[in-house]
Amino acid sequence: MSPAWLLPEYVEDLLPAHARAAEQLRRRLLDLFDVHGYDLVTPPLVEYLDSLLTGAARDLDLKTFKVVDGLSGRLLGVRADMTPQAARIDAHLIDHQGPTRLCYAGPVLRTRPTGMQGSREPFQIGAELFGHAGIEADLEIQSLLLAALQAAGVPQMRLSLGHAGLFGALVTAAGLNPEQAGAVFTALRGKDVPEVEALTEAIAQPWRDAFRQLPNLYGGQEALDAARNALPDLPAIHAALDELAQLLAAGQAAGQVGALAVDLADLRGDGYHNGVTFAAFAGGQARAVALGGRYDGAGSVFGRNRPATGFSLDLRQILDCLPDPAASGGILAPAADDASLRARIAELRNAGERVVVELPGQAAHWQESGCERRLVMSENGWVVR
Numbered sequence: 073m074s075p076a077w078l079l080p081e082y083v084e085d086l087l088p089a090h091a092r093a094a095e096q097l098r099r100r101l102l103d104l105f106d107v108h109g110y111d112l113v114t115p116p117l118v119e120y121l122d123s124l125l126t127g128a129a130r131d132l133d134l135k136t137f138k139v140v141d142g143l144s145g146r147l148l149g150v151r152a153d154m155t156p157q158a159a160r161i162d163a164h165l166i167d168h169q170g171p172t173r174l175c176y177a178g179p180v181l182r183t184r185p186t187g188m189q190g191s192r193e194p195f196q197i198g199a200e201l202f203g204h205a206g207i208e209a210d211l212e213i214q215s216l217l218l219a220a221l222q223a224a225g226v227p228q229m230r231l232s233l234g235h236a237g238l239f240g241a242l243v244t245a246a247g248l249n250p251e252q253a254g255a256v257f258t259a260l261r262g263k264d265v266p267e268v269e270a271l272t273e274a275i276a277q278p279w280r281d282a283f284r285q286l287p288n289l290y291g292g293q294e295a296l297d298a299a300r301n302a303l304p305d306l307p308a309i310h311a312a313l314d315e316l317a318q319l320l321a322a323g324q325a326a327g328q329v330g331a332l333a334v335d336l337a338d339l340r341g342d343g344y345h346n347g348v349t350f351a352a353f354a355g356g357q358a359r360a361v362a363l364g365g366r367y368d369g370a371g372s373v374f375g376r377n378r379p380a381t382g383f384s385l386d387l388r389q390i391l392d393c394l395p396d397p398a399a400s401g402g403i404l405a406p407a408a409d410d411a412s413l414r415a416r417i418a419e420l421r422n423a424g425e426r427v428v429v430e431l432p433g434q435a436a437h438w439q440e441s442g443c444e445r446r447l448v449m450s451e452n453g454w455v456v457r
């Protein structure tokens with residue numbers, strides 16, 4: 073029999089110092105989104121499965137925990153990603169004719185982790201922009217994502233730009249069926265070059281060489297120039313490369329030279345993206361700390377076919393890139409029935425100080441409070457030392 077305190081694999085507690093740091097970061101990022109005009113929404117933890125997964129890729133279906141609703145008998149899903157929920161809210165509950173900007177923050181639950189070091193309970197915080205199909209929306213989202221990473225203070229920040237539409241154009245032109253396309257997609261996402269070559273052996277030229285070239289097309293502007301020469305002359309491919317060039321130039325103009333690069337084989341995410349994609353990395357980690365991109369039409373099943381673009385970050389993973397947070401500290405106050413002491417404690421707390429009142433008989437354990445200062449009586453009244 074397992075001990076009562078044992079948690080499931082890839083699920084963990086956040087202890088005081090890290091929980092405090094996570095909450096401070098959550099507030100900082102939501103404040104950042106707010107000053108950029110993004111309204112906070114709080115979707116439910118569970119929804120009917122057909123609503124939660126409508127229009128989503130199989131990747132998201134496999135990540136979703138499913139339970140039977142004891143009231144309706146219908147199948148419920150525990151959310152594994154909040155982006156589709158934001159799309160539902162925009163399409164079904166908010167009747168804006170122009171752009172809608174939404175943000176959210178909360179835990180999601182997944183049946184499996186992303187990588188050996190991942191969590192099955194990421195804390196997702198993100199921003200979504202609905203209602204504008206132009207590159208301007210993607211540029212805004214890229215700028216906000218970079219600002220969020222800077223606000224979080226992540227080291228060694230870099231942003232990888234991809235384009236799901238480019239892969240889709242090649243699939244359509246090559247006439248691949250969904251099973252073939254899915255296999256090539258998985259091989260490219262895993263950077264498995266031998267598997268890509270094996271899967272494309274029977275594909276006609278020039279599409280075979282185009283798929284095989286994708287893993288080699290990464291870097292700065294030179295990668296885009298190489299792609300224009302290496303890939304077939306299709307309008308959709310030209311449009312995708314033009315959009316990536318604009319995003320790359322905008323990031324460099326904002327002072328992020330060296331932090332941005334394109335990767336035409338980067339097909340991360342949950343499979344519902346159909347345009348520009350973002351994957352942000354930090355602290356030398358191999359796993360992305362943020363994912364996003366364009367996913368037009370996600371709300372069509374709810375009655376509104378709206379353009380959409382956005383991103384989400386994993387707060388837990390960002391904490392893993394940062395130095396260990398310091399103890400909370402504070403001021404230790406004595407236990408005494410003294411009106412002037414109570415007034416001084418209230419004054420300090422109103423000023424934002426953390427004051428811990430020592431309980432009777434617990435003086436020997438004062439170090440466990442984490443306080444590094446004391447409130448003591450002096451000739452000038454109660455003072456902090």
